Amino acid sequence: MGKLILVGTPIGNLEDISLRALKTLKEADLILTEDKRVTLKLINHFELGKKELFAFNEANSEKIMDTVLSLIESHNITALVSDAGMPVLADPGFNLVQRCWEKGIPIDVVPGPSALTSALAVSGFPASKFLFLGFLPRDKKLRRLLREIKEFEYPIVFFESPNRIKKTLQEILEIFGEIDVLVAREMTKLYQEFFKGKISEGIKFFESKDQVKGELTVVIFPTRRI
Known part of the structure; x- marks a missing residue:
């Protein structure tokens, strides 16, 4: 069974990202992102390599919930990021975290800027x-x-x-x-x-x-x- 990791990203200054956040994003098999374009800039800036990105945002979160849960289960490490700051806080994702708890999917968090x-x-x-x-x-x-x-x-x-x-x-x-x-x-x-x-x-x-x-x-x- 896969694991979901909530990863905090910079709210503006890219130098604020943590070493652990970079390590997690580099090791992640799948990254759930609010906006692929924003996350791709982060990945390219830090040269994290080619990553599988999947859009998960307020507009589609409920419609694709079952698909996303299946993706998490089929990947070793899935990272959840927002465009800026900590995911879930005033961002989509709390429902996904709740469903992961219900399904027994392991959850971790990498704290970051807020x-x-x-x-x-x-x-x-x-x-x-x-x-x-x-x-x-x-x-x-x-x-x-x-x-x-x-x-x-x-x-x-x-x-x-x-x-x-x-x-x-x-x-x-x-x-x-x-x-x-x-x-x-x-x-x-x-x-x-x-x-x-x-x-x-x-x-x-x-x-x-x-x-x-x-x-x-x-x-x-x-x-x-x-």
């Missing part, structure tokens, strides 16, 4: 407890969610897209009032940028930009109202 923990660490907020929301819902569902977590006593972390960041911060300001926020953009990449301050200042900060680009991780602290 936008979630990196942003939380650099935020300066107490991080012994926190809430992670992944990507937020839109419109009415977003406002409903924000009202539900308004009195949460620990930092809240979520991912946001560049075209929605200003609107999301405005929604948070209207429901939470003036609170502290950290927005991390393009972490570990060439144009990495952090904003830390009042949420109203954060709105002005992003409004002053002609265009916001890149991946955003946001940390808010609801009980630290100003």
Whole structure:
């Protein structure tokens, strides 16, 4: 029976990959990937050789689940990677891991970079407890969610897209009032940028930009109202 190994990959800077991750990807008979093109760049950069890649993403995960399980069982080592960071966290794959547990398929993990923990660490907020929301819902569902977590006593972390960041911060300001926020953009990449301050200042900060680009991780602290 084969083994599934969850492998963390860089969130931007390729130098952040671990020696164990490289070893695992090199030894893997099959790599389940969110986007073949992204993973292929990683493989070619580190000269890991020709690899069998199989697309496993949010669009097809349920439809091909049985096929993927059969592939894992027929290969010695199968690695599961996302486009960036740790697989399963705000990415497809949790259902695959659960099915592997149910079928008795061995599972291992190679820890790696995470936008979630990196942003939380650099935020300066107490991080012994926190809430992670992944990507937020839109419109009415977003406002409903924000009202539900308004009195949460620990930092809240979520991912946001560049075209929605200003609107999301405005929604948070209207429901939470003036609170502290950290927005991390393009972490570990060439144009990495952090904003830390009042949420109203954060709105002005992003409004002053002609265009916001890149991946955003946001940390808010609801009980630290100003």
